[in-house]
Amino acid sequence: MTRPPMKLALGPHQYYWPRQAMLDFYADIAEAPVDSVYLGESVCARRHELRLEDWLDVAQVLADAGKEVILSSLVLIESESDLKTLRKIARQRDFRVEANDMAAVNVLAAEGRRDWIAGPTLNVFNPATLATLSELGATRWVVPPELPRAPMAALLAAADPRPEVELTAYGRLPLAYSARCFTARHFNLQKDSCEFRCLQFAEGIPLKTREGEAFLNLNGVQTQSARVYNLLADLPALRAEGVDVLRLLPQSEHMGEIIDTFRRAVDGALPPADAFAATRAWMPEAACNGFWHGQPGVEHYIAA
Amino acid sequence: MTATAPIELVCPAGSLPALKAAVDAGADCIYVGFKNATNARNFTGLNFTAEQLGEGIRYARARRRKVLLALNTYPQTDNWREWTATIDCAAELGVDAVILADPGLMRYATRAHPALRLHLSVQGSATSYEAINFYRDHFGIARAVLPRVLSLAQVEHVIAHTDVEIEVFGFGGLCVMVEGRCALSAYATGESPNCHGACSPGKHVRWAQTPQGMETRLNGILIDRFADDERAGYPTLCKGRFAVHDETYYAIEEPTSLNTLELLPELAKAGIRAIKLEGRQRSPAYVRQVTSVWRAALDRLRAHPAGFAVERDWMATLNAVSEGQSHTLGAYYRPWK
Numbered sequence: 001m002t003r004p005p006m007k008l009a010l011g012p013h014q015y016y017w018p019r020q021a022m023l024d025f026y027a028d029i030a031e032a033p034v035d036s037v038y039l040g041e042s043v044c045a046r047r048h049e050l051r052l053e054d055w056l057d058v059a060q061v062l063a064d065a066g067k068e069v070i071l072s073s074l075v076l077i078e079s080e081s082d083l084k085t086l087r088k089i090a091r092q093r094d095f096r097v098e099a100n101d102m103a104a105v106n107v108l109a110a111e112g113r114r115d116w117i118a119g120p121t122l123n124v125f126n127p128a129t130l131a132t133l134s135e136l137g138a139t140r141w142v143v144p145p146e147l148p149r150a151p152m153a154a155l156l157a158a159a160d161p162r163p164e165v166e167l168t169a170y171g172r173l174p175l176a177y178s179a180r181c182f183t184a185r186h187f188n189l190q191k192d193s194c195e196f197r198c199l200q201f202a203e204g205i206p207l208k209t210r211e212g213e214a215f216l217n218l219n220g221v222q223t224q225s226a227r228v229y230n231l232l233a234d235l236p237a238l239r240a241e242g243v244d245v246l247r248l249l250p251q252s253e254h255m256g257e258i259i260d261t262f263r264r265a266v267d268g269a270l271p272p273a274d275a276f277a278a279t280r281a282w283m284p285e286a287a288c289n290g291f292w293h294g295q296p297g298v299e300h301y302i303a304a
Numbered sequence: 305m306t307a308t309a310p311i312e313l314v315c316p317a318g319s320l321p322a323l324k325a326a327v328d329a330g331a332d333c334i335y336v337g338f339k340n341a342t343n344a345r346n347f348t349g350l351n352f353t354a355e356q357l358g359e360g361i362r363y364a365r366a367r368r369r370k371v372l373l374a375l376n377t378y379p380q381t382d383n384w385r386e387w388t389a390t391i392d393c394a395a396e397l398g399v400d401a402v403i404l405a406d407p408g409l410m411r412y413a414t415r416a417h418p419a420l421r422l423h424l425s426v427q428g429s430a431t432s433y434e435a436i437n438f439y440r441d442h443f444g445i446a447r448a449v450l451p452r453v454l455s456l457a458q459v460e461h462v463i464a465h466t467d468v469e470i471e472v473f474g475f476g477g478l479c480v481m482v483e484g485r486c487a488l489s490a491y492a493t494g495e496s497p498n499c500h501g502a503c504s505p506g507k508h509v510r511w512a513q514t515p516q517g518m519e520t521r522l523n524g525i526l527i528d529r530f531a532d533d534e535r536a537g538y539p540t541l542c543k544g545r546f547a548v549h550d551e552t553y554y555a556i557e558e559p560t561s562l563n564t565l566e567l568l569p570e571l572a573k574a575g576i577r578a579i580k581l582e583g584r585q586r587s588p589a590y591v592r593q594v595t596s597v598w599r600a601a602l603d604r605l606r607a608h609p610a611g612f613a614v615e616r617d618w619m620a621t622l623n624a625v626s627e628g629q630s631h632t633l634g635a636y637y638r639p640w641k
Contacts, residue, residue: 076453079461101429101435102429102430103431103434106437121485123405123429125380126378126381127381127384128406129406132411146498151380154381175488176481177481179635180557180641181641186549192639207546207555209546290494294494297494
């Protein structure tokens with residue numbers, strides 16, 4: 001059986017950009033060789049340069065350009081207003097939804113949606129949990145980054161039914177979420193009066209160890225890896241395990257080149273090692289791929 | 305349940321002596337874990353064998369207390385049976401409830417042991433009534449433990465919209481991140497609370513005296529450096545000092561403990577059914593001390609709900625056993641965020 005070629009998905013934008021910068025970014029994406037685009041605010045409920053209505057407008061433009069558009073739900077839900085937005089996302093019928101919290105699963109199931117995406121923060125680590133979500137209507141599963149290749153393969157071998165599988169393959173990894181905003185904390189501000197400082201940082205704020213090593217990246221209530229997860233050189237292994245969709249997370253510069261390089265590598269026009277080498281110049285930090293190899297995520301392995 | 309139902313005091317025990325100390329000091333419930341990766345405090349020398357758990361249950365039950373088993377890590381395909389076998393064992397021994405995070409395990413438990421009471425672990429990351437009601441509707445959970453991220457008003461809002469009993473953390477080590485949504489330890493060391501039951505595990509820790517001071521490292525990553533007059537703390541990676549722009553500080557959180565003693569009347573008014581003390585990795589002496597203080601406080605609140613005041617001795621006792629000898633109200637106090 002020959003598999004269809006791997007699809008490319010642009011994952012949800014993790015950063016907070018001024019409205020026009022965000023609109024310009026997605027205008028470019030309409031022309032980029034990605035199959036799916038995840039839209040919406042999944043990190044911080046205070047971010048409002050684009051509201052849900054604006055995201056829906058962007059979604060329509062991308063859909064008209066032939067992209068599959070998916071709306072991502074908020075990872076950390078704290079208030080009734082967060083739930084209201086969630087219900088609006090679940091009730092619209094034009095686009096599929098990525099559930100990033102069990103509240104979203106509950107709302108989508110109540111709406112009778114049968115086509116949603118189980119996001120990477122749902123902690124799906126075994127077949128019984130995956131089956132539970134499949135029965136409730138999940139048809140695609142985004143693998144949690146901390147789940148390595150071998151246990152992912154074992155899970156998929158036992159999965160019944162087997163969903164479409166999406167794996168994060170590029171970008172600074174979202175590692176943790178908090179009620180506390182670390183960007184506000186850096187400026188001695190409280191979250192409720194944060195002055196939207198995230199707007200000043202296109203890719204968050206680097207956090208270094210006391211000996212100057214780039215370790216993490218502060219992005220509001222989210223903490224990311226400083227290093228860029230990059231599985232381009234591991235492409236043959238991803239294909240061998242039957243990964244259907246590669247998730248690329250947006251960054252502020254060279255996103256077009258990165259998408260093009262993944263496209264050419266996936267299509268077989270560029271050897272994976274060469275493709276990886278090409279992306280070195282476009283990454284804001286060194287690469288890492290330890291999670292895929294069952295090692296600390298921060299580490300980097302040259303593909304065997 | 306009536307409005308005046310007493311709040312249960314849920315205390316930690318990492319060993320049989322700690323369990324007995326908790327019972328003797330006035331715990332209503334004692335939560336424990338097995339000696340394996342099935343729970344979120346999988347530390348060397350800690351936790352219970354089946355025999356010890358059986359003895360612990362007998363000791364508690366004779367004094368009309370409850371024992372809860374934490375099975376709150378996420379099993380994977382190849383170790384699944386170790387977790388289900390632990391649930392079977394817990395049911396057979398007659399624990400009063402199991403504390404689970406993984407929906408797959410809940411599904412197993414409801415099918416294999418329909419009478420077994422289920423609590424949703426803090427590792428389940430349920431921060432809203434919609435999430436809590438998901439676990440109720442599909443697995444019949446009787447209680448949910450809230451992650452330490454909600455403000456007091458948000459806790460109250462959750463309680464008003466679900467019939468699931470709500471348990472909150474009252475005291476002990478403070479996770480700054482949403483429990484169950486943190487892969488920082490996995491990123492640095494390959495071992496995480498979600499999959500291995502450990503954060504910043506000891507085997508990856510190195511202490512080294514250097515000309516710059518005492519350095520603490522986690523898998524080689526410098527977490528902090530201490531001057532001679534500073535007390536060097538354990539390198540939990542979110543509680544180190546890091547450089548952000550030109551400033552070096554506790555960028556994520558200080559080494560501090562959660563202590564909500566002064567919020568007790570408001571938490572009671574909000575309708576919490578249980579309050580949890582953290583620290584299964586701590587000694588029986590710690591368990592006895594913190595349990596005694598919280599027992600006294602809950603008894604005082606019940607006897608004099610209007611005139612509740614925190615005693616200075618209580619705070620002194622709790623501060624003495626706190627990380628960094630300091631405490632915070634955490635997210636319950638909105639400006640903390």
